Amino acid sequence: MIMMPLGPQLMRIFEISPQQFGFLVSAYTFAAGISSFLGVFWVDLFDRKKVLFFSFAGLIIATLACALSPTYSILMLARILTGIFGGIPGAVVFSIIGDVFPENRRGTASGYVATSFSLASVLGVPFGLFLASLTNWHAPFYFLCLIGLVILFMIFKFVPNIKSHLKHKSIDSKIYDSFLHIIKNSNLRIALLFIASLVLGQFTIVPFISPYMSANIGFTDAELTFIYLLGGAATIISSPYIGKLADKFGKPKIFTVMGFLSIIPIVAVTNLPKVSIPIALIFTTMVFVFFSGRFVPATAYITSVVSAKHRGAFMSFNFAFMQITSGVASLLAGMIITKSPDGTLLHYPYVGLIAVAFTFIAMFMIKKVKQVNEPEQEIQIKKTTSSEEVILQD
Template identity: 50%
Template sequence: MKMPHQPRTNTTATAGTLVPKTEIREGLLIFTLAAIQFTHMMDFVIMMPLGPQLMRIFNISPSEFGLLVSAYTFSAAVAGFLSALFIDRFDRKHAMLGLYFGFTIGTLACALAPTFSLLLAARVVAGAFGGVLGALILAVIGDAIPEERRGAATGKVMAAFSVASIAGVPVGLYLASVTSWHAPFYLLAGLSFLVLLASFKLLPPMRGHLTNAVKQNPFLVLKEILQKRNLQWAMALMITLTMAGFLVVPFISPYMVANVGFTETELSYIYLFGGIATVFTSQWAGRLADKHGKQRVFIISAVLSMVPILLLTNLPPVPHYIALIVTTIFFILFGARFVPAMALITSSVEPKLRGSFMSINSSVQQLSAGVAAFLSGLIVQETASGKLLNFNWDGILACVITLLAVWVVRYLKAVG
């Protein structure tokens, strides 16, 4: 009678070793991931409002500023592709801590950079670690959070973008205005170090994806991912969603200063009000996606988002409160379409491939963002008086690509 029972006990013990379910407290895990996501997003977001100051101090053109933004994303794309070859072989905690340490060092290098060229190089380093970090956060959500709560969990972690906009960007811009553009990066490097220490203590071991894993040639894993039709649609959604956003986002701040009449200090209000709104709306979007269907919520949000895109990219000199209404609605709908899209993409892949796929998907996202930012910099032109031209063409192109994303999402299926 004891013989049939013994293997079952061993299996349970082995699984318990690989999947320490009792150690994973969902709320604490989401909070820790959100803290990591906050610093990661703050590092990326702060470049946009610093645009006018960096263009002035380094005497660079819109296309060179576009390169400064896209250097981070191109580096993240390459790193994400390379990490896909081995990221699923490690405990998620160990991978997270290693990447976050590299990200912290890269951010400190940005703070220390004295010239445009060295800042460009430092952004490459920060992007190499930061881009993979974002993918790993989503992989952890996919591994640890059940499908029925995954949209809400994604919304909470993605709300870190909103918190970065509310707290990080205004503080960063203030420090940059009273000291120099280096100050926000010093602040962020220090904060990242504190979060790194806390994450070492708070993150549980996460080896659940290794429970039934079979060692394979990483290139065969990569081939398997790229050949799956559902994952092809997931990557197509990421490409269209990202390009539609980053044709517009990098030049919001320069356009507001050059064409609408904002000062560099007043740019913080754009991110403050947009961030406050999206703290709530991103989580609502996640809950609505869980309740009414992720595809439906994405399609509605994406179609509605075209209205503020066109308004923003054609905005003439107007009272500040009108401009802030437009930018706030833009950020609300930008986040509302991103949350269900990321929940769909995370659910489109089975757990054994999730880490590798999310790294590849992150590469696709970062490459798309880099191409869009660079293309936007080529489209936008600066006149002798400092005004920016052709931003409206960025908006039209973003709307066309948004409609393409709406078409793509209809073919995406949840499998994990």
């Protein structure tokens, strides 16, 4: 997430084009996508906590490599390494939601998880940009490493061992069973197409919000922090509420409502003329709120389209699909957007039209995805000598 607000600085310091910046953003997502895809073959064979811990530890090391990068090329390699380790934790987190929470509470749980993104926007990104404005662009990555160490300790200390999915795996089960199940299941294929359209409707425009606001509207590097501060603060309030609405009225219905509402800020931001900073911030904040409003019911719904024994593998596959698709979206936007002689960005409105088109496709696709009905599970947390272990009983 830190790459997008740093876009104006990186484009200026490394003297790179919007297309090259798009490569820098997509390098992470493509690597994360490949990593998540490979996770399909093994993620369901281990305790969720261990997978989360070791993949996150690798992510911290890779982030340190970003902080130490002296050139564009080395930063590109470091971002690829970051993606390799970053492709697993997100899938594992949503697998845990699917394992621990019953279907009628997953929207609420996903809403609270989404607030972590908002907290990062409110606290992490503005502070990181503030550090970058005081020192240089390397500082936010050092800051992320420090925060990552705190989170790693919290994973070790507070996340319980989750092994309930392992009861579905026989000793001689083949690691590609889940992959074959995903490929052969038409409902899961439709779910993946739904996620792809959702991501293309968002990540075509998100990476270039900061560069556009800087080059075309006149935001300073310091003022860019308000995009993430206000947007994150708004979604801290909205995400849990939207999650509860999704549980109450149905996830497809709430997703569709949020999809229609999100078209307003998509069109506004990508066509924004030179306006005052407060007016621009109103629309960027709306982007945060309604994009989060789409993501919460979508991810909660996706956890319910696959049985527990294949959930970890499918969520890895899904996360891989999301990352690769977001990489494609960034590349596509980078190929369309150009820089004029005076430094302003051109053709952003075309990118907005593409985002609107994929938003409509996503609203159509979610109606085609079917949930899997599983027996309600009784959730127990049993104390062990070293940590807690989650046990799910039918």
